[in-house]
Amino acid sequence: MAFITLENVTKTFKGREAIKDLSIKIEEGTVLGILGRSGAGKSVLINMLRGMKEYKPTKGKVIYTVAICPECLHIEPPSYEGKECKCGATLELKDVDFWNTDKKTFNAIRRRSAIMLQRTFALYEDDTVIDNITRAIPEGDYEEKIYKALELLEMTQMTHRVTHVARDLSGGEKQRVVLARQLAKDPMIFLADEPTGTLDPKTAELVHDALIKGVKEKGITMVITSHWPEVIKDLSDHLIWIDKGEIVEEGDPEDIVAKFMEQVPAPERVKEYEVAEPLIIMRNVKKHYYSIERGVVKAVDGVDLTVYEGEIFGVVGLSGAGKTTLSRILFGLTEPSDGEVCVRLGDDWIDMTEKGPLGRGRVTPYLGILHQEYSLYPHRTVLGNLTEAISLELPAEFAKMKAIYVLKAVGFDESYAESLLEKFPDELSGGERHRVALAQVLIKEPKIVILDEPTGTMDPITRVHVADSIIRARDELNQTFLVISHDMDFVLDVCDRASLMRAGKIIKTGDPKEIVTELTPPEKEKMLTEE
Template sequence: MRPLITVDNLTMAFDGKEVLKNISFTLKEGEILGIIGRSGAGKTVLMHLLRGVDQPPTSGKITYHVAVCESCEYVTIQSHAGMPCPVCGKVMVVQDIDFWDPANENLKRRIMKRNAIMFQRTFALYGNDRVIDNVIRALEDVGYPPEKVISRAADLVDEVHLSHRMMHIARDLSGGEKQRVVLARQLAKEPFCLFADEPTGTLDPRTASLVHNMLEKAAKNTEMAMVVTSHFTQILEDVVTRAILLEDGLVKKIGTPEEVIAVFMEGYSDLEEFCEIERGQKILMARDLSKRYISVDRGLIKAVDSIQFEVFHKEIFGIIGTSGAGKTTLSKMIAGVIEPTDGELNVLVGEDWVDMTKPGFDLRGRAKQYIGLLHQEYDLFPHRTILDNLTDAIGLEFPKELAMRKAIITLKMAGFTQEKARDVLDRLPPTLSEGERHRVALAQVLIREPHIIVLDEPTGTMDPITKVDVKHSILHAREEMEETFIVVSHDMEFVRDICDRCALMRFGKIVKIGPTEEVLEEVTEQERERMAKE
């Protein structure tokens, strides 16, 4: 196979900090290349440079080896040089294009039209349109012959195994189904190269395998090259022919998927031991707690229906259940974000029990300042540094030295190493990976020094090694700071590893509460499948 893309000593820095360091490799025509690494390794930055989005590299080159039609806009793989252009019929000629050279801006634009990208956690669909209409729009955008658009759109929907969802509204699809519509839209461009950045990072293993198989099939059927990133090993096992391991912006290993996985997993260790914690007194009590809503189309909704439970000081308490079971509503009531309809919710503050069902500075307002909530839809200020994001969360003026010290301690609790914590303080959130931003958001909660911390899906997008780091950071926080955690999660493996007790919710009710292993045995196979997909 001929080379398609050559990456030569590519370096990318943000504010003087290198996130890619002298990266070199070659992608061949029709090759499926996997790039794996922990959150923050530099995968997404590399993908954006290969695709041509954002800003140019600090140094180094990306060269595309292509065949170009000199009479129209068409560009394709170099193996097609000497053949007639499928658009205008003229003979295509070989060109090696320095992709980020400003002198080649027009050629870069033409190459980008013939490439496609699936962004991390961004479905980029017309949410109110049907599946078939989303694909039709993509075909119209690339000037597909109008008389053939509907037939081709139906073929693409069938190709991604969504013919049974063709007339569904896009926003009503599951995550895996949305990702398959995105794939169909990208294939509509008939690209010679597809960049897939964490295409299945939020999907359950079975759905991920389905998407992986479709990616592999699409590449083989169309001679399309593909670069796929992930922080999970499954995509390397399922799809790629060759792999690269990135670590802190450096290429640590290039080789077969098996060789790269072996090196990547060398750092995977969950052997750290923690002291056995004796839980303290009750710190939270709920009695007959309810939250009801009135919906125009569904009538009375009992989001939380007369539940009762207790949480103890220094305990890690889990809340599990499928989507719609009431977990998020309950977590928001505990955090004081929403007001219960009925019942009692008392929190121990100092030596006083404070009633969270009653508004007022001395009641719910008093307790709220000692309860932290990390919602799965967290947000950071994009134009303020990580240090500013953390100190702003406290709302107090700090001498810089003390602020940095407090921020580093808190970032370590959230899973960063000492060195990495220092490194990210002056960086902006957009320059971090999604996993790193998630840990900074966790640190925002921890830095307020709450008594109770509610974590809503704390490990949703983390690689297995980072997940262990976060697990350890929670256990360290419990051990060293005597924190109490309430973990709301679909990740039953994480709940099993970290929670002392948990509650299983169904339709707004707690149907089982007790030691974690006992409660997990009550989860049905159907619930396991649904929670994995969510």
């Protein structure tokens, strides 16, 4: 039986059709996968099914076929028709025009859905992990809630962080707690929009396993988007591939994924670079701190590193290896506990641990960084984000030309780049926002660019465009890149050299292919999709 039916749905934002005349049927207990490039309309569809007010269809209907209690409006999937509600009444089958029904019914359906969004951690930051889960469980006494919370945390492999405060978790750990928290709501439909977009392969695999055990195997209806085709193939019962808001193909996940991957171009492989002078030197850099729960934590533990001018250098490792902390130390955002961090500016070597205009203040204007948790100014257009918002004062026409140039560099075609300039960040897909954030870094033409997980939310085609744009930026602008990543395939495609980090230490530095030889077979399986 169809649980959710979309009838000729169109959604328009300021004259642009994000979804065009879409018709889909989702059966109860199945998993619908949605595959497509960034900006294809995947997130629009997820938010529309969730009932986010900005995503009401411009045309068409979203029909939920549900078993509803006529007395208390409790909602269940259609297979519950005729069963007794907890209030004693009998559940009745009803087709609900979701966006045109009364407010009480609309909210009743929303309460029975759960959602995971990319880069959004809906947690109580000051509460412990276990408290975050118990607060989401709708019924039961405290002891029952504790047992259910522990069961969910075991499923998501987070029992080792039960007493930790949410704000102290890594991004991957937070995402697993979010998953447990959403499952605690006992949803009838689970919506997942790029739930593993920013995670390293090892953590992503944990989340996928939890989705299979906690959602698919329990017969909960799920709609999931992902830019990882293999993930979609493994999780989906039925798959649709959309592009520019329209269905290109639909059917068996394996067949659709194979056709989609045929569209992914081969990246330009890195040519051998000529060794220049050192530009960054780190000697015995350490960052230790004390945690009440964990004692002394050695986030960075005696790192020695040299990066040459014009080099694209990768720092590779799984979540928690110390990569991001190392990049923050280089940028001057985190003070090291010990060691030297020096950057060459002209003929002078500047100590980045020294504050003030004669210390790292001299270098900071020539550094660019794309944080893993990047953000754009929500009340500025794309053009504003690329110019005035970052104090880049340019004549109007030149600002537009430069903005289009840099948007093309991160994978947009010229006509689409021009159409983006007057849009606001909330009108873009997650992958589009990511690329605009990268463009925001590159437009100031920094001498050194630090990219923390630059491919987190990108589909395979966009990923190739970004790899090519980094290589072009190095060649045309003589920029030096430090790429922080868990994506070994991307590092192989784009980096001249790389270092492998584990537990705060550099294990090996060399050609990226040499780094692969240091990975154990299980690590290769988690960090590589191609060999």
